[in-house]
Amino acid sequence: MAFELFEPSKAQLGEEKLQKLANRISRKFKVNKIAIRLRGRRQYSIYFGRHIVITLRARDRIEHLLHEFAHHLQHQNFRFAYKSESPHGKTFKKMLWKLIMWYYKGNPKLYDWDREYVSVGIYGLKRIDRLNKKRAGK
Numbered sequence: 001m002a003f004e005l006f007e008p009s010k011a012q013l014g015e016e017k018l019q020k021l022a023n024r025i026s027r028k029f030k031v032n033k034i035a036i037r038l039r040g041r042r043q044y045s046i047y048f049g050r051h052i053v054i055t056l057r058a059r060d061r062i063e064h065l066l067h068e069f070a071h072h073l074q075h076q077n078f079r080f081a082y083k084s085e086s087p088h089g090k091t092f093k094k095m096l097w098k099l100i101m102w103y104y105k106g107n108p109k110l111y112d113w114d115r116e117y118v119s120v121g122i123y124g125l126k127r128i129d130r131l132n133k134k135r136a137g138k
């Protein structure tokens with residue numbers, strides 16, 4: 001079965017497909033391409049500035065990619081904020097939200113906010129709440 005990149009699936013993508021997705025995000029958000037490497041046994045994936053390492057054991061590699069790519073967007077677009085804010089500060093959160101809204105086609109609930117860092121998860125859930133109210137016309 002062919003895998004559709006935009007399907008909110010828990011399928012474990014291999015390195016090549018993760019790279020294709022990363023390239024697609026780079027084009028969409030007009031930032032430099034970044035190399036994706038799939039390796040390591042750590043619990044968390046990492047953004048290095050030059051490449052992203054996604055762990056082999058990541059339960060959902062797409063979500064790891066989206067999170068790490070938000071660091072890339074922050075680094076490429078807001079270098080000052082990247083240096084002065086905490087790694088998961090407000091610029092990071094905004095970038096992640098933008099990425100998730102695009103990837104999940106306006107349905108940010110599909111992202112697993114519960115597995116995010118606590119402050120990021122709270123931010124996401126609050127924005128979903130605001131979005132729901134706005135959509136309900138309140």
Ligand SMILES: [Zn+2]
Nearest residue numbers: 067071087088
């Ligand atoms: Zn992070």
